[in-house]
Amino acid sequence: MTNAEMAAADGATIKSGAFGGIVLMERAGGAVADAALARFAAAARVHVLCGPGNNGGDGYVAARILAGKGLSVRLYALAPPKPGTDAALAAETWAGPVGGLDAFAPDPADLAIDAVFGAGFSGALPDPVQSALARAVDRRCPVLAVDLPSGVNGDTGQGAGAVACAATVTFYRRKPGHLLYPGRALCGETIVAEIGVRAARPTATFENAPDLWRGALPRPGADTHKYARGAVAVFSGPRHGTGASRLAALAAQRAGAGAVTILGHPNALDIHAAHVTSIMLRAWGDDPMAALGTLKGIGAVVLGPGFGDLPLARSLAAAIVDDKGPALVLDADGITAFADDASGLFDAARVRDEPALVLTPHAGEFARLFPDLAADAAAGKLAMARAAAERAGAVVVLKGPDTVIAAPDGRAAVNANATPALATAGSGDVLAGAVAGLAAQGMPAFEAACAAVWLHGEAGRASGPLAIAEDLIAALPAHLSKLV
Numbered sequence: 001m002t003n004a005e006m007a008a009a010d011g012a013t014i015k016s017g018a019f020g021g022i023v024l025m026e027r028a029g030g031a032v033a034d035a036a037l038a039r040f041a042a043a044a045r046v047h048v049l050c051g052p053g054n055n056g057g058d059g060y061v062a063a064r065i066l067a068g069k070g071l072s073v074r075l076y077a078l079a080p081p082k083p084g085t086d087a088a089l090a091a092e093t094w095a096g097p098v099g100g101l102d103a104f105a106p107d108p109a110d111l112a113i114d115a116v117f118g119a120g121f122s123g124a125l126p127d128p129v130q131s132a133l134a135r136a137v138d139r140r141c142p143v144l145a146v147d148l149p150s151g152v153n154g155d156t157g158q159g160a161g162a163v164a165c166a167a168t169v170t171f172y173r174r175k176p177g178h179l180l181y182p183g184r185a186l187c188g189e190t191i192v193a194e195i196g197v198r199a200a201r202p203t204a205t206f207e208n209a210p211d212l213w214r215g216a217l218p219r220p221g222a223d224t225h226k227y228a229r230g231a232v233a234v235f236s237g238p239r240h241g242t243g244a245s246r247l248a249a250l251a252a253q254r255a256g257a258g259a260v261t262i263l264g265h266p267n268a269l270d271i272h273a274a275h276v277t278s279i280m281l282r283a284w285g286d287d288p289m290a291a292l293g294t295l296k297g298i299g300a301v302v303l304g305p306g307f308g309d310l311p312l313a314r315s316l317a318a319a320i321v322d323d324k325g326p327a328l329v330l331d332a333d334g335i336t337a338f339a340d341d342a343s344g345l346f347d348a349a350r351v352r353d354e355p356a357l358v359l360t361p362h363a364g365e366f367a368r369l370f371p372d373l374a375a376d377a378a379a380g381k382l383a384m385a386r387a388a389a390e391r392a393g394a395v396v397v398l399k400g401p402d403t404v405i406a407a408p409d410g411r412a413a414v415n416a417n418a419t420p421a422l423a424t425a426g427s428g429d430v431l432a433g434a435v436a437g438l439a440a441q442g443m444p445a446f447e448a449a450c451a452a453v454w455l456h457g458e459a460g461r462a463s464g465p466l467a468i469a470e471d472l473i474a475a476l477p478a479h480l481s482k483l484v
């Protein structure tokens, strides 16, 4: 849930009359105290740093509970809470002294609870807060953050001046900032406490996990045949650039596609022929689009990995999207081909009721295709991918350690299972092939992209830190078959 969605859910819960805001705050502060006791019970002293809002309110509650359990607790406030707020009520229950942030002098054996800013924070971290948090880091005092590490924006994960925490206790649902970098790294272990909030309405933002798309995974009936199980076409690069398309084709197979064909210039196909067996090869002559037309029942096309010829990529992509036929996964050179002007492609893609174009840019490719969106870094990765998806009429997979998958209808998922092992040559080609393999089997583009990104992450985990792209392909089926 975004900050605003969370505030609406809090508001709806309070309005429902079940209990007041102070009860939610007592539960939130109680969950923070529980986490402190579970992880840092041996702390010599607990320093609680409170801000003026409700995040600070949670801090006053946690301080009172921990002091009641016999811990040595000191409390420091940036500013007193505004009168009449739940935080002011919570502050009244704290009987001990309140120091200023400058009095905070932690030791390595202590624990600091950061209750300065949470969901209501935006902008830049004030200096006194930044220097107090930096002191905790300098003095090697672990920090337990309430809701978010102060300075981290809950919607974007951006957090200039925020410090890395040992753990973060958040409430009801994670926020995008818990999953998007640098926020994800700054949170440490994220603990989600159920405090009795009720959702106001369904949200459009998800953590990418099987629950989101498992129901849409292909489950072939007993009477199926190879073309009904998904036919994929992959455009090959030139003779000395065939590897990327081969990886994509193999990944499409391993994602379950029943019939995969590589299309290429005859001298490139000679190279492929020495490598692949169950993948079909189709030579193109003067007209690659005509060669595609001769293939039976193609459900998805991969264009771009190792492709090389940008003008040809441009005309092929435009023709495929215009054709209202198969889904098109546009990656690598297929994206770069549209760096100067993608408006025609997007206009054609938007005509479809269901998105059939999937773009899989990394940050650099994204900036080539959507320079204005990339320039507005403060908007954050989620907002960028959403705006791009809407503009392009495409599912946008904005790749990185926190890949965001966005659909033109506003849905977006943040992926959280990637490992550094995925940062290896050919990894993106595998992902593009897996998306196409699933889409060709009839999975809607958004679900296919989400599933492929997640499976790719699992494959990376299973293959260990030294994985190469071929390992990822080999690891795909085990994770996919567990879910169907």
Ligand SMILES: NC(=O)C1=CN([C@@H]2O[C@H](COP(=O)(O)OP(=O)(O)OC[C@H]3O[C@@H](n4cnc5c(N)ncnc54)[C@H](OP(=O)(O)O)[C@@H]3O)[C@@H](O)[C@H]2O)[C@@H](O)CC1
Residues within 6 Å of the ligand: 007, 010, 011, 021, 024, 025, 026, 028, 029, 051, 052, 053, 054, 055, 056, 057, 058, 116, 117, 118, 119, 120, 121, 122, 123, 124, 125, 126, 146, 147, 148, 171
């Ligand atoms: N709602 C509920 O029922 C529940 C909410 N819960 C808790 O409430 C938290 C959200 O509380 P919140 O909305 O009060 O926001 P919070 O993070 O305390 O910050 C607001 C304060 O920060 C200030 N401020 C902001 N930016 C600033 C800047 N750059 N530089 C300086 N100041 C800045 C801002 O000032 P203002 O903009 O008003 O001038 C305001 O004073 C949430 O994270 C969770 O912990 C739980 O108890 C469960 C029940």
Ligand SMILES: [K+]
Residues within 6 Å of the ligand: 055, 114, 115, 116, 117, 118, 145, 146, 147, 148, 149, 150
């Ligand atoms: K905080």
